[in-house]
Amino acid sequence: MKTTVSNGEIKRQNRIKVAKYILEHETVSRQEIAVALGFSMPTVFQNVKELIEWGLVCEGGEYGSTGGRKAKMLKIQKDFRYVVGAEISMHHIRLMLLDISWNILDLEYSRLTYENTQEYYVRLGEMIQNFVKRNKLDGKNSNKLIGVGISIPGIIDHDLGVLRESQALKAANVSMRHFTQNIPYDFYCDNDANNAAYAEIENQQKDTVYLSLSSTVGGAIYLGSELYKGDNFRSAEFGHMILVPQGRKCYCGKEGCLDSYCSSVALLESPEQSLKQFFEKLDGGDEECSRRWEEYLDYLALAVCNIRMIFDCDIILGGNVGGYMEGHIRAFESKVAKYNRSDLDTSYIRLGNYKEGSSAIGAAKHMVDKYISNLDKYIGN
Numbered sequence: 001m002k003t004t005v006s007n008g009e010i011k012r013q014n015r016i017k018v019a020k021y022i023l024e025h026e027t028v029s030r031q032e033i034a035v036a037l038g039f040s041m042p043t044v045f046q047n048v049k050e051l052i053e054w055g056l057v058c059e060g061g062e063y064g065s066t067g068g069r070k071a072k073m074l075k076i077q078k079d080f081r082y083v084v085g086a087e088i089s090m091h092h093i094r095l096m097l098l099d100i101s102w103n104i105l106d107l108e109y110s111r112l113t114y115e116n117t118q119e120y121y122v123r124l125g126e127m128i129q130n131f132v133k134r135n136k137l138d139g140k141n142s143n144k145l146i147g148v149g150i151s152i153p154g155i156i157d158h159d160l161g162v163l164r165e166s167q168a169l170k171a172a173n174v175s176m177r178h179f180t181q182n183i184p185y186d187f188y189c190d191n192d193a194n195n196a197a198y199a200e201i202e203n204q205q206k207d208t209v210y211l212s213l214s215s216t217v218g219g220a221i222y223l224g225s226e227l228y229k230g231d232n233f234r235s236a237e238f239g240h241m242i243l244v245p246q247g248r249k250c251y252c253g254k255e256g257c258l259d260s261y262c263s264s265v266a267l268l269e270s271p272e273q274s275l276k277q278f279f280e281k282l283d284g285g286d287e288e289c290s291r292r293w294e295e296y297l298d299y300l301a302l303a304v305c306n307i308r309m310i311f312d313c314d315i316i317l318g319g320n321v322g323g324y325m326e327g328h329i330r331a332f333e334s335k336v337a338k339y340n341r342s343d344l345d346t347s348y349i350r351l352g353n354y355k356e357g358s359s360a361i362g363a364a365k366h367m368v369d370k371y372i373s374n375l376d377k378y379i380g381n
């Protein structure tokens with residue numbers, strides 16, 4: 001069936017593309033936008049004019065002249081709007097305030113133990129509202145707040161609006177409405193690994209696998225600029241690939257899952273030890289920590305090699321352990337290369353940019369994208 005798109009809709013889409021392009025680049029000229037998006041200069045001029053009038057974009061300085069008139073630099077007016085990212089875990093809530101250039105302006109990490117009760121959800125709403133008030137984004141400034149991006153560890157069925165199961169929260173079949181009913185702002189909710197991947201994948205057009213290495217192992221798969229969800233929202237459960245038949249018992253009930261070898265729990269010598277303490281001991285030359293780390297990297301190399309064989313694309317190592325891998329990445333790459341002698345170029349492996357809070361940041365980014373995609377609805381009219 002042939003679908004016709006109105007002129008107004010084309011104009012709207014073009015404006016969104018220009019806004020997103022400027023948002024993704026620190027500074028950019030009108031000419032660069034025209035070339036990158038394949039638009040005529042008059043189209044770019046018109047769209048930029050509107051975005052400047054709306055307050056989203058500003059001019060800042062000039063590029064060096066190559067003869068003729070100097071091109072003006074365009075950039076996002078970063079205090080145009082703000083967004084909150086909220087990361088829920090079993091015993092804590094992490095709140096972040098970001099401007100729309102992803103600068104973290106405020107941060108709160110508080111104890112709040114999850115339980116599927118009215119009291120918990122009310123308290124969650126209060127903490128988010130207090131955070132917003134503290135940053136003076138309530139009352140007459142409430143139009144400055146885009147909303148709250150929420151990250152929840154577990155499998156979320158977006159069609160039914162249900163948290164199907166969460167090992168991390170020890171919960172199953174919880175309505176997502178419980179989490180959001182006390183939040184009087186626009187919101188976006190997704191799974192923690194999906195959000196973290198969204199924060200870490202710089203180029204959404206490039207196929208990428210994100211591997212989250214935290215107290216559990218998970219991930220996300222971006223193919224063709226979209227998150228691959230699977231038939232049951234269970235895609236990228238890398239943590240439960242069986243790596244060692246009849247191996248260590250996994251919390252999921254199977255044996256030998258990657259999670260049992262490559263979660264942060266597998267590294268730690270005791271439940272009381274923090275990851276920071278582990279890496280301090282490792283850096284200090286502790287023998288037991290070195291043995292554990294070598295074993296961890298061996299299993300991780302096997303997993304990364306297998307993932308590469310299936311997807312043949314970039315692989316990002318994120319999560320809490322990923323945040324400590326900077327000094328160990330060369331040693332890790334040589335382990336991967338040993339497993340896969342036909343693919344000695346390991347430049348497809350890279351580390352995440354965020355040491356912590358990536359899923360809060362990713363949820364906030366989703367929120368901003370949703371806002372920019374509906375910009376004219378929010379402020380154009």
Ligand SMILES: [Zn+2]
Nearest residue numbers: 240250252257
């Ligand atoms: Zn498992």
